[in-house]
Amino acid sequence: MESTSCSAFKLPLSDLRHSDRRCRLFPQRKQIVSVSCHGSVGGLHRGGAVRKRGSTLETRCSVGVSTYGESFVESASHGTEEKIGVLLLNLGGPETLNDVQPFLFNLFADPDIIRLPRLFGFLQWPLAKLISVLRAPKSKEGYAAIGGGSPLRKITDEQADALKLALEVKNMPVNVYVGMRYWYPFTEEAIQQIKRDNITRLVVLPLYPQFSISTTGSSIRVLQNSFREDAFLSRLPVAIIKSWYQREGYIRSMADLIAKELERFAKPEEVMVFFSAHGVPVSYVEDAGDPYKDQMEDCIYLIMQELKARGINNDHTLAYQSRVGPVQWLKPYTDEVLVDLGQKGVKSLLAVPVSFVSEHIETLEEIDMEYKHLALESGIENWGRVPALNCTSSFITDLAEAVIEALPSAKAMTNSEGTSGENLDNDPLKYLVKMFFGSVLAFILLLSPKMVHAFRNHPF
Ligand SMILES: C=CC1=C(C)c2cc3[nH]c(cc4nc(cc5[nH]c(cc1n2)c(C)c5CCC(=O)O)C(CCC(=O)O)=C4C)c(C)c3C=C
Numbered sequence: 001m002e003s004t005s006c007s008a009f010k011l012p013l014s015d016l017r018h019s020d021r022r023c024r025l026f027p028q029r030k031q032i033v034s035v036s037c038h039g040s041v042g043g044l045h046r047g048g049a050v051r052k053r054g055s056t057l058e059t060r061c062s063v064g065v066s067t068y069g070e071s072f073v074e075s076a077s078h079g080t081e082e083k084i085g086v087l088l089l090n091l092g093g094p095e096t097l098n099d100v101q102p103f104l105f106n107l108f109a110d111p112d113i114i115r116l117p118r119l120f121g122f123l124q125w126p127l128a129k130l131i132s133v134l135r136a137p138k139s140k141e142g143y144a145a146i147g148g149g150s151p152l153r154k155i156t157d158e159q160a161d162a163l164k165l166a167l168e169v170k171n172m173p174v175n176v177y178v179g180m181r182y183w184y185p186f187t188e189e190a191i192q193q194i195k196r197d198n199i200t201r202l203v204v205l206p207l208y209p210q211f212s213i214s215t216t217g218s219s220i221r222v223l224q225n226s227f228r229e230d231a232f233l234s235r236l237p238v239a240i241i242k243s244w245y246q247r248e249g250y251i252r253s254m255a256d257l258i259a260k261e262l263e264r265f266a267k268p269e270e271v272m273v274f275f276s277a278h279g280v281p282v283s284y285v286e287d288a289g290d291p292y293k294d295q296m297e298d299c300i301y302l303i304m305q306e307l308k309a310r311g312i313n314n315d316h317t318l319a320y321q322s323r324v325g326p327v328q329w330l331k332p333y334t335d336e337v338l339v340d341l342g343q344k345g346v347k348s349l350l351a352v353p354v355s356f357v358s359e360h361i362e363t364l365e366e367i368d369m370e371y372k373h374l375a376l377e378s379g380i381e382n383w384g385r386v387p388a389l390n391c392t393s394s395f396i397t398d399l400a401e402a403v404i405e406a407l408p409s410a411k412a413m414t415n416s417e418g419t420s421g422e423n424l425d426n427d428p429l430k431y432l433v434k435m436f437f438g439s440v441l442a443f444i445l446l447l448s449p450k451m452v453h454a455f456r457n458h459p460f
């Protein structure tokens, strides 16, 4: 079954080697191609397993794809039939508590998440194994507190459906695909579905408003790897929307949500608007040139300008949450700022999650439970939280407009440069030797009490 599932991708040799490596690394991926995910109800074709949510099939569905109706558009210039695809990229999340450790493994095995010097690249997987095992108990507690799994897949599927409808209303029939970076439906599977569907033009839309190497950057790397040596994909015109936090529709939708939540307070004008963004390690910004911090600050500025234009002049602040491990992350840290504000006498606070557009563990557990508790303990008396955008119609309409605007710029992804971390090692003996020595080194490095503590207990 293992080799069948890998070879069933029917990739050229180079890609096959890649997916073979993944199959060794991501045992859970072996299962995905053995199940057909297609179904059809009332003109709706999509992962059959998606409709059977909760069944065993559900977690095995490889591709979250909205392909209802026909999505052919007559190409004005060539008179040929166009079949437009939109690929939504997202992080993915464990759907059950048993998924938590393998999900964390996939996350920490990503060289865009744990950035090791090239020389130490062979340590990536043993380290990922070790950190995921250390982290899993704390992470599981979080997922258990929000019902036993991440809501990300369900919400992203709903966003895909809503986007498809919004584009249909604008006279643009498309197939919408969902590709997750660390859990089902994996980006690689969505790409294979795009190929099977003979899509002729593709818009890639990461569901992260701001660009970070660790999120959008990492997902684009997956695309580049898959597209580089595939005859069909390397010719496919693609437009990638790398960031979209500055779009008016998004800014207005965020301002709408904030204005609405402020109204719930007895004295709305006295509420501190507290933007909480997912952090990244400082080295990403300072050494690797990640634009994430600049874009985040710009985004907050634009939202506050929009609120001011509506006569809302509340104080606001930005802090970063969800740090993991023993390195410096972007400051100020959300937990520290909350305590500080409480001590300074702030009584009413509205938390605004700003780096992500769906509810997820960090909003539902970290903000709603941990930070709320901390804030109330620190002297803040009135607490509120702005919901994630999810399927807010003005937001989805704006995403549809972003897709339409991006489409004309689609061109073949001609990325011939190699991508770091792609030196595939197909010799099983070499692989085992590396794994063994890597593991020994990783244990020596990581099992110091300080490191263990950092990964197990750091907030989030
Ligand atoms: C813009 C959003 C995000 C950035 C930037 C980001 C960077 C980043 N994350 C980790 C480590 C973890 N992230 C985890 C979950 C998680 N991360 C994001 C978004 C961003 N991450 C989301 C939406 C989620 C939740 C998914 C869900 O299931 O709901 C986790 C797992 C949870 C936990 O154990 O704490 C980890 C770990 C790093 C190291 C990083 C940048 C380098």
Ligand SMILES: [Fe+2]
Pocket: 278, 322
């Ligand atoms: Fe994260």
